[in-house]
Amino acid sequence: MSDDGVGVHVIRALEESRSAQGHLEISPDEREPVRLRDAGTVGLALLPEIAAAESLIVVDAANFGGAPGEVQLFEAENMDAMLGRSRLTPHEISLSDLVSAAKLTQSLPARRALVAIQPADTALGLDPTTPVAAAIPVASNAVSDIIERWLT
Numbered sequence: 001m002s003d004d005g006v007g008v009h010v011i012r013a014l015e016e017s018r019s020a021q022g023h024l025e026i027s028p029d030e031r032e033p034v035r036l037r038d039a040g041t042v043g044l045a046l047l048p049e050i051a052a053a054e055s056l057i058v059v060d061a062a063n064f065g066g067a068p069g070e071v072q073l074f075e076a077e078n079m080d081a082m083l084g085r086s087r088l089t090p091h092e093i094s095l096s097d098l099v100s101a102a103k104l105t106q107s108l109p110a111r112r113a114l115v116a117i118q119p120a121d122t123a124l125g126l127d128p129t130t131p132v133a134a135a136i137p138v139a140s141n142a143v144s145d146i147i148e149r150w151l152t
Helices: 002-021 043-052 077-085 095-104 130-151
Strands: 055-061 071-075 111-117
Touching: 002 055, 002 111, 002 130, 043 095, 055 130, 071 077, 071 130, 077 095, 077 111, 111 130
Parallel strands: 055 111
Antiparallel strands: 071 111
16 A cells, blocks of 8 residues: 555544544544545445535545645645546546546536645555655645535
8 A cells, every 4th residue: 555545544543533632523424514434445336425425525645746745735626637647546446537427427526625645655565655654644634624614
């Protein structure tokens, strides 16, 4: 997984942070305002969830030309464009494919964002590289900020 799996680490950090703080309930229950989902290898099975969502935040490694571990936010059409340019994942169905499928069915949430972390290494491995591991709290805070902005 190495840096390519950084999104999973950010989701885990958010789950731990939010359950400890308790000020924003994040639950796997579809009736709750915010759901965290590790969708690393889910593929097309995720499409109905995207279609049903009012908003979508994706956290993933993306090659946007930054320094390793740099975090960038891409919203709406900028997210779509970045996902189309940054296909460095070994996943069978990419996020770009899911976004394209949701567009075709007119079910892509209008409010969407990509919190992108510039990878240093996408070779197979269990742990992120040092600069990408250091970016996990930064990306987690970026997701929290987006959620709070969108819920207010």
